[in-house]
Amino acid sequence: MGTDTAISTDPNRGQPKEKAAGPACAAARRGRSAVGMSGGKSPAYEDWPDAELHNRAEELDLHGSSKRNETNLLGKIRNHGRPTR
Incomplete structure (x- = not known):
């Protein structure tokens, strides 16, 4: 059936x-x-405190987040799942 x-x-x-x-x-x-x-x-990442951005980067397993400036870190968080060109 x-x-x-x-x-x-x-x-x-x-x-x-x-x-x-x-x-x-x-x-x-x-x-x-x-x-x-x-x-x-959610509020925009630009409105997040630095500590929360670094915690989010850790959750996403982004290495070297403590050495990145805020602009670079925001880009890495936003594009973490996208393939690189």
Whole structure:
């Protein structure tokens, strides 16, 4: 017996297609800027105290964070999961 209710997944993300399509559908309904504004509620990294930035760098396992200046550290935290070019 086959099931017609199986959820197909997007092989690129591992999420059900219905869930993966959510942000795109919201952007089409409300506009991209409105969807972007509904994002995270955390304050900007620039507003974090230095000690919290260094703690975050440790959580992300970024080595040498104690020797980095604030601007360099912010960049490393923001781009920690992105591939390098």
